[in-house]
Amino acid sequence: MLNNYPLWKYFAIILVFITSIIYMLPSLYGYKPTIYITQCTPEAMHQEIGDVLLYQVEKILANEKIINKCMSLQADKILIQFFCGQDQLQAYEKLSIIFSKKYQISLGTTPDVPHWLSVIKAKPIKLGLDLCGGIYFVIHVNTEIVLDKFQEKYIDTLKTILFEKNIPYLKIHKIKNHGIEINFQNDKYRNNAILLLSPIDHDLELQGIGIDTLHLFFSEIKKHAICEYAIHQNSAILRSRIHQLGIVEPLVQRHGTDRIIVELPGIQDIEKVKEILGTTANLEFRLVNAAISEFEINNNLIPEDSEIKLSKNGDLVPLYKRIVLSGDNIINSNVSVDEYNRPQVNVTLDRMGSIMMSNFTKDNIGKAIATLFVEYKDSGEKDVKGRTILIKEENIINIATIQSQLGNNFRIVGISNLNEARRLSLLLRMGTLVAPIHIEEERIVGPTLGKQNIVQGFTACALGILTSICFMVLWYRYFGLIASIALISNLILMISTMSVIPGVVLTMPSIAGIILTLSVAVDANVLINERIKEEIKQGKPVQYAIYTGYRKALTSILDANITTIITSIILYLIGTGPIRGFAITTIIGVGTSMFTSIVGTRAVVNLVYGKRHVNKISI
Template identity: 80%
Template sequence: MLNNYPLWKYLAVILVFVTSIIYTLPSFYGDHPTIYITQYTLKKTCQELDNILLCQVKKILTHEKIINKSIVLQENKIRIQFFHEQDQLQAYQKLSTIFSKKYQILLCNTPNIPYWLSAIKAKPIKLGLDLCGGIYFVIHANTKAVLDKFQEQYIDSLRTILFEKNIPYLKIYKIKNHDIEINFQNSNYRNKAISPLSKIDNDLILHAMGTNKLHVIFSERKKNAIREHTIHQNCTILHHRIHQLGITEPLVQRHGSDRIIIELPGFQDIEKIKDMLGTTASLEFRLVNSAISEFEISNNLIPEDSEIKLSNNGYLIPLYKRIVLSGEKITNSNVSLDEYNRPQVNISLNKTGSILISNFTKNNIGKAIATLFVEYKDSGKKDSKGDAILIKHEKIINVATIQSQLSDNFRISGINNLNEARHLSLLLRMGTLEAPIYIEEERMIGPTLGKQNIIRGFTACALGLLTSICFMILWYHYFGLIASVALIANLTLMISTMSIIPGIVLTMSSIVGIILTLSVAVDANVLINERIKEEIKQGKPVQYAIYTGYRKALTSIVDANITTIITSIILYLIGTGPIKGFAITTIIGVGTSMLTSIVGTRAVVNLVYGKRRISKLSI
């Protein structure tokens, strides 16, 4: 028969449709007002969350007669869900009064979905700021500080190569635009140095200046690559920090050359987020220069490769400028006690960090290595470009002796107390930013406007859908009813797909994309139905008319939809914010509409009219 699907095709269509309904359901359950209790990020008084604290919180809520849906301890966070916002706010005020000095108390919303849906990873569609309210930040990353660090590293490399090649020099110093200048005794030494120094990096440009100077220049390509990597790493670390607070779907994206946009839909506590995001601290592991005496320190007779840093105890300790290992190479850390019941921090490194620390410690057993805490603070002043001027603060928090060759796991011992160890471990877990940051713009968007947008958006969507259904049924009768069912199935598929794919957020522009896609989705069925009507008018048998109508309309449908998809992909690639949301929704909608209009309606038509002798169609 012309119009008949094998059984597996019918089952596949049913499976897709049922699955889409299941994964659409979480979007209709709404959210629960929620409180998270977490550790402070950098305060040394931070304490672990345990079952004792959980019991204390339960007793407080019971005593205050505050009704809650659930309270659980998971992933070192206590999550309390409520039925009503009033209970959430009452609990927040009470818990903040008691625990705010030791723990962070955070307000947010969490999905209200049954366990069986959670078990199959079904989640509600993520709403953007314009729909559910939340917090919006524009963060400026100080890439200049990173270029300064690279400049220091290259100076160290230049100095090492000149020493290895036995080429004397007078001075190496920084000049403007992150370039480096080397003074030699004469032109012969300078010319001799050009060849080995040029092999350090293909992006370093060497120029001979005057009779004895060598100008080392960073290429613009190198600087741009460093900036790109820095912003990417900062985005990753900020996303990780936000995830630790229980916010699973934040929007963290690059904006321009040195800015990052963060959107936290549904989150309400702006001050706590600012404290967490504004943490610009990082760690550096450096070798102690034990060859420098106290007399040299007190008289500031420090060689070029070293500098003096202050320790926790107020002592001046000479460190080599070369950074052995930095915080971004650390993947995990935790606190434990050694054999003498003293606190220690266990550290795990990534592959690059493991190779670096292994090679270094192999050749420096018995030497002292220091952990340097580096933090940038806003001075309150602006530079000529209007950017905040950050002041660098450094302090040695630990000095330890290298006892053996280290690998991807090692420990920091000699820490004063357990709280300091927890503080250090938490700092390492939350990730070290490549570049210091400061919050340039912040906005709190209330949920009231978002509710109005949701109501208006769904009203427009329902009216558009209803209009299309009425037209199709009135004009094409039974075939119009089949097309209307496909239209509803298309909407269900779109919602389920958007809820499954990570990173997709429903905004007002996305709703516009849904409405537009639904309006255009009936075009495919209009083409198919008109083709079938033409074949019938020409006197073709009904079964043949159905078969030919679908076959001839297919090319036009595919061509039109591919053109729309290509345009939407271009919009997504070059657009930002709302344009991206509109583009990705359109791409998903076009894909699902092709599936429902071509495959879905054909399955229904085959099921109803296939294997039957009919002389007239309701079309």
């Protein structure tokens, strides 16, 4: 028979549709407003979260007559789910007053699905910021400070190179446009330096000034690469920090030349998020210059390789400019107490940091090393380009004597109190930003606006589907009805696929992509039906007309859909934000529409007409 599928193929198609219906069901339940109660820090183990706290919370909510849907204890946190956002906010205000000093109270959303669906990992489709509300940030990355840091490091490199090659110099200092100026005694030393440095770095431009001065400038390509790396690394660290808040699907993406957009759907606790994201602190370990006397400090007679920093007690301490180790090499930290019950931070280094610390401490046993806490803060002023000017605050939090060779683990002592130790440990664990950042814009999108967007989007989708169904049924009759069933099946497949694939978020542009691909799916059935009608008009038998119609239309359908997929992939690769959402939805929709329009409708047609002798069909 021409139009007949083997039994296994029917079972496979049925299995696909049953599975898609099951994984679409959670999207009908959606999300519910939720409050999370967790420990302030992982070190706060003495603040136990258990049945006692759960009972206290239940009693407080009952006394305040705040209705909650359910409350559960999960590992190290309590989840309280509410029917509406108003009850969530009332409970948040009350619980924050009582427990904020002992526990972390956070706002969010959780899937509202039956237990049997959660067992098979079925979750509602993830909603974007424009649909479920949340927090929106525009973060400016200060690339100028990154270039300044690189400039300072390169000066240290130049000093080392010139010293090793016995080329004396009078002074090395920074100049405008992130350049470096080296002053020599005469042109001989200057020319020797040019011959030495020219082949070392091809991204370095050397200019001789006068008879004894050399200017060095980094190429624009080099500076651009440095800035790109800083933004890329900052984006990765921001994602890591967001994951600590329990947000699984954040949107962190590049925006323009030096900005990052962060969208956190379903999150409303903006102050907590700002505290986590906006922290620009770092640690620097530097050797104390014990050779500098108090007289030299008071009269500012400081050598070029050193500078004065302020300790937490207000003392002036001379430190070498060279940074032995920074927070970039710290991979983990936690808080404990020493034998005298004083707080300390235990630090674990990565492989590179371990080697650096080991080599340095081996050669400097008996010398004092300082831990410098560096933080960039908003000065309240803006530069000529309208960008916020950050001020650098540096304080020595600890000075210790190197007593033995250190490895990948050591501890920071001399911290005032346990809260300060916890904050320092959290900052180190969150990861150090490569470049200082500043939150330029912050916006809370209310869930009410999101509900309006959902209603409007799905109303447009429903009207589009109904219009297509009416046209197909009126124009193609029974075959139009089959195409309409495929259209609805396609929508189910799309929603279930989007809810299963990690990272796919439903936004208003995504809904536009759904509507577009549904119309493409109808086009495929129009091609098939018109081909069948042409074959019947030419006097071909019905079974042959159906077979030929599907076979001849297949090439046109594949060409059109593959072209659409290629275009969507390009949009996804070069686009950002809404464009990416539209592109990924279109790719998924085109794939599911080809399945339903070609395989799905063919299966129904084969079941109805495949094993029958038919002289006439309703098309």
